[in-house]
Amino acid sequence: MTIAIVCIAGVGLVAAIVLAIADKYLSVKEDPRIGMVTAALPGANCGGCGFPGCDGYARALVAGTAPNGACAAGGDACAAEIAKILGVEAAATEKRVALVKCCGTRSEAIRVGDYNGICDCNVAAATAGGDKGCTYGCLGYGACANVCPKNAISIHDGLAKVDKRLCIGCGKCVAICPKRLIELVPASATIHVLCNNPDKGPSVRKVCGVGCMGCHLCEKNSGGKEAGHFTFQGFLAKVNYANPPADAQIVAKCPAKCMVEDAHFESGN
């Protein structure tokens, strides 16, 4: 018994001495600011900044190879804190959130087939372009919801919807959507065009009851072309988020009913 205690204690002592020496002479010197910056970042590891996780971004920030303000999730507060640690200027950031540019619900947009394959938008889109009549619209099989690190996207009535409060603007949903209809927009913008179909009015109407026909009425009602609140791609109106329209009156005047005031929803209500 005594021998055992002595032996174990002896081995422990020797190991402790070896470790203490190794710690003194072989330790890796790390910039303490990396840890501090990592702590200041949100820790979501969403990858939205383009670096492998928050730690990767923190290392790049300390090394001076990344601009401060690339973290959409942290926003201004986070950038200011990092600026304090690193002693640099914070670039102004604006919180951006994902917007699904489609409002063709199951009742409004026609479905041209019965799809019973894998529940994934990319797979459905590779099968005859998807079962939705509109080949630009949201398929509603939730590829975006599956990649969202914050569970901010859910499917309602065949459409993906983003919860503005949970969205951190990482852009993963933008990249995965086969129809490329998700866009990161300023969280402060309230007026949106929820359509992604650049075709002419009649062909849009054939497949969807709420598709943009490119009538330019929104542009006229918001002060004309000079005001620059809208841009047009084919027969599709797009909100110019650098100069968004402020007058909510134009929403009700949209004949296609694809313009809405605050398209985001809040889960739980």
Next chain:
Amino acid sequence: MKTVKSQFKFKGGVHPDYNKELAREQPIERLLVPAELVISMSQHLGAPAKCLVKPGDFVRRGQVVGEKNGFISVCVRASADGKVKAVEKRLGPAGGKADAIILDTTEKPEGEAPAVADGPVLPPLDWKTASREELLKRVEEAGICGMGGAGFPTNVKLNPPPGKRCEYLILNGAECEPYLTADYRLMLERAPRIRLGVEIMRKILGGPAVRIAIEANKPEAIKAMEAAFADIDGNVEIVVLPVLYPQGSEKHQIFATVGRVVPEPPALPIDVGCVVENVGTVAAIADAVELGEPLLDRVTTVSGGAVATPKNILAPCGTKYSDLIAFCGGEKEPVAKLISGGTMMGFAVSTAEIATTKTTSGLLLLPRSKVSQYSSQPCINCGRCVRACPMNLNAAEIAKAVESNDIKAAEDAHVMTCIECGACSFSCPAYRPITQFCRRAKNSIRARIAAEKAKAAAAANK
């Protein structure tokens, strides 16, 4: 020339209902040029052709309207005279959108009409005196790609890379897809053209042995080919294959005829000294060389229980499905499912406004009684897909891996070897879309490889 039975039988395979009797006895009929053609720039495998015309232009039959755009690409020619109405993105049969020329054939180009309406487009070549390079160039400028379904550019296939030699030229006349009879009718009606095509290809490839592979359920086609090839010299054999799906797959055909196994991708048949061509492609090569006729139209089988009269139609590439259906007398009963291609590997399409391409071998209109709605269940580990898989894959394992988003595990299970024949989905009692899982895994892996390549290229440029 002799006829032999296949010595080799591949593992796996399934026996779907062939339903070939619907269109088997229907001779090939020519469809007159419809009022509107939709000529896609992406009718082949590889880079889509570059569109050379703009709306308002008049084009002549056979004029090059799409330029070859890359090494693995072929040119696209106008299938008829007409005026370009528009150039826009149109949905193709496989689900992707590609640039397409909308041709109004009711408006003819002005000026002098060619002497013969259907006259030759290219100067005819005498294959016996023409050089190998001339023949290869002709195959390329005729816009010929594999007509069996994949659409691989034929001139690339016929020009093996240095150091590789073609020992066997295999003619694919298996047509193992249910319903389809286009190749069968071609073998019956145009056997002399197929023989001429074989002789031309033999010259291009430097005199390989020829194997003509036909499934045993087509005795008439075997007889027709025997008659056409009776007096041919050299090493030529007709190989009668057992009836088994997917006998028409390139790799399985190579094994069934010469007993060689093509290794895993990226290995190609030429790595084991084989070139496989569909009988339709061979006939197209004969036309391109001897008549100067580029690949402008092809035989398409329109069949299925819901079509009034199933037919084998020789139609210009770019004919809309609706025109084909109208030519067959319309629908006999409501169509529950429209399939471009065969039932095993074809694509379900949602509209008849899609147009045929150089690779459209069939169009199936299935009635409600032939289509079932189902929802898939969890895997019950019965192993039927494993038994059915002709590529020796563990399909159940792959499907489960993809279902849980583990693409790496699917890759480790050799999913890239999958030929997407559909035998696994066909045999699954739980109605699992196993082929779709494999396709999804393959697409993700290909996308990842492409992204890695792009990244490496960007790093190299820095």
